[in-house]
Amino acid sequence: MSYRQNIQLTPEKNLKHFLAIEGLPRAVLMKILDTAESFSSVGERAVKKVPILRGKTIVNLFFENSTRTRTTFELAAKRLSADVLNLNIAVSATSKGESLLDTLSNLEAMQSDMFVVRHAQSGAAHFIAQNSPDHISVINAGDGCHAHPTQAMLDMFTIRRHFDDFYPLKVAIVGDILHSRVARSQIHALTTLGANEVRVIAPKTLIPVDITSMGVHVYHDMQQGLKDVDVVIILRLQKERMGGAFLPSMQEYYQTYGLTEEKLGYAKDSAIVMHPGPINRGVEIASSVADGPRSVILKQVTNGIAVRMAIMSMTMGTAGQGASA
Numbered sequence: 001m002s003y004r005q006n007i008q009l010t011p012e013k014n015l016k017h018f019l020a021i022e023g024l025p026r027a028v029l030m031k032i033l034d035t036a037e038s039f040s041s042v043g044e045r046a047v048k049k050v051p052i053l054r055g056k057t058i059v060n061l062f063f064e065n066s067t068r069t070r071t072t073f074e075l076a077a078k079r080l081s082a083d084v085l086n087l088n089i090a091v092s093a094t095s096k097g098e099s100l101l102d103t104l105s106n107l108e109a110m111q112s113d114m115f116v117v118r119h120a121q122s123g124a125a126h127f128i129a130q131n132s133p134d135h136i137s138v139i140n141a142g143d144g145c146h147a148h149p150t151q152a153m154l155d156m157f158t159i160r161r162h163f164d165d166f167y168p169l170k171v172a173i174v175g176d177i178l179h180s181r182v183a184r185s186q187i188h189a190l191t192t193l194g195a196n197e198v199r200v201i202a203p204k205t206l207i208p209v210d211i212t213s214m215g216v217h218v219y220h221d222m223q224q225g226l227k228d229v230d231v232v233i234i235l236r237l238q239k240e241r242m243g244g245a246f247l248p249s250m251q252e253y254y255q256t257y258g259l260t261e262e263k264l265g266y267a268k269d270s271a272i273v274m275h276p277g278p279i280n281r282g283v284e285i286a287s288s289v290a291d292g293p294r295s296v297i298l299k300q301v302t303n304g305i306a307v308r309m310a311i312m313s314m315t316m317g318t319a320g321q322g323a324s325a
Contacts, residue, residue, distance in 0.1 A: 007129055015314040017129045019140045020147040021188035029156070029192055035310035036157050036303070042079055043305060052313050053082035056113040060086045061128075062141070063119040068277055068301060069141050069151070073116050076308035085112070101131060108133060114316065115139070122146035122181075137315040145179050151276050152185035154307040156193060158300050159231055162272055166193040172225055172267070173216075174201045174257060175235030175284055178208050182276045183235055191215045201225035202257065222257060226266035233274045234259050234285050250283050259285045264294065272296050 008017045008024060015028060042048055058077045062070050070086070077084045087107075107115070114137045117125040122144030129138035142148040156166075163169060171190055177183045177200045190198045191214070200211060201219045211218060219225030226232060237253070259273065273285075273295045281287045290297060 007126070014317065015311070017125075017138045017140075018149055018311050018315055019125050019129060019138065021149045021152055021185045021192065022147070024192070026192050026194070029153070029189060032153050032307065032310050032314065033157050033160055035314060036153075036306040039079075039306040039309040039313075040303070042309070043302070049079055049081050051081045053077065053080035053316060056080075056082045056316060057111060058082045058084050058114045058116060058312070059107055059112050060084065060141075061115050061117045061119075062087070063117075063124070064142065066118055066141070068304070069118065072301070072304040073139075073141060073150075073308055076305050076312060079305065080309055080312060082113075082312075100128075104128060104132065108136065112136060114312065116141050118142045120144055139311060139315065142181055145181050145184075147185050148181040148276075149185050149189075150304070150308055150311060151182050152189040153311065154300055154304040155186055155233065155274060155276070156189050157303045157307050158274065158296055159272075161299075161303070162296065163230065166190070166195045169195045169231060170197040170199070170229045171195055171231040171233065172199040172201055172219075172229040173233045173235065174222070174225070174259065176206045176237050177202050177211060177235070178206045180235050184214075186233065187214050187216055199225050199229065203253075222263050223266050226263060229267045230271055231274065232259065232264065232267055232271055233276075236276065236278060236280060236284060254283050258283060259289050261286065261288055261292075264289055274300060276300070 008015065008019055010016045042050060060070055060073060074084050074086065113135065115128055115132065116139045117128055118141040119125065123146060124143045125138055125140035132138060140147055140149055159169070160166065173183050173186060183200070187198055198216045199219055200207065200216050201222060204220060207218060264271070264273065271294060273289055275285060275290065275297045277297065279285060279290055279297070281290060289295065
């Protein structure tokens with residue numbers, strides 16, 4: 001049993017923290033998807049709220065910039081009727097020299113109930129979970145190159161809504177696998193949920209040396225890698241995490257690995273196109289594909305709210321109340 005599983009699950013096997021997909025059983029992932037389904041219609045109501053987390057205080061601790069993730073977490077919390085505190089790290093006491101643990105202690109003293117953490121250092125959310133009192137749940141909103149579990153689960157939710165079942169699916173993840181926390185979480189989620197085959201496609205410089213141990217097939221050629229796949233997930237190039245010359249040029253990368261209409265033709269006619277965002281048009285993906293009929297990129301954003309509502313309600317032990325509460 002991994003340390004992630006030990007800390008993420010209660011003795012009753014309920015979700016306490018959500019730090020990584022790795023180590024979680026399929027039943028928990030399925031419960032997240034099923035719970036998200038029950039919340040998916042909340043955004044279509046005249047009053048986009050349910051009272052499930054009324055009286056709870058959720059703190060967004062974003063030590064790293066974000067737009068989609070932070071916004072959808074805030075919307076998810078507010079739709080659950082929680083009070084939300086967005087901590088501006090750039091002007092917080094942490095930036096003035098206060099230690100992270102002292103900052104957390106002060107937030108705990110304000111009767112906070114949940115920390116949503118995004119940090120440039122791998123393992124930061126796990127560290128915070130280990131050093132928080134029992135009544136506080138921690139959700140990882142992205143840590144370094146390690147994990148981005150809520151993004152992976154909203155991607156799984158988007159896939160399941162389109163195809164119903166994971167078992168027959170062949171999924172290709174294209175791009176900067178080496179630096180992508182999203183890719184790692186997606187691979188763990190897809191293999192746990194039983195996808196038929198998971199492929200990664202990238203130049204050799206952007207493939208981790210141990211990636212095959214995660215149960216994926218490696219390709220360096222788009223035509224071979226995309227052949228007969230059902231789902232194409234394009235990753236953003238993590239230029240801010242590239243310390244060396246991983247690529248000759250952005251133009252050459254686009255010519256070889258950028259998803260164009262022609263390259264998409266290698267996949268099944270029914271294949272969908274996904275991207276966790278933000279999109280670099282003309283680098284990772286052509287605008288005609290990103291905005292085309294096979295793209296579900298904006299659906300991913302919408303689905304992210306319901307999935308994060310599900311994870312928040314489950315970690316707070318209220319998932320059974322459902323969206324009708």
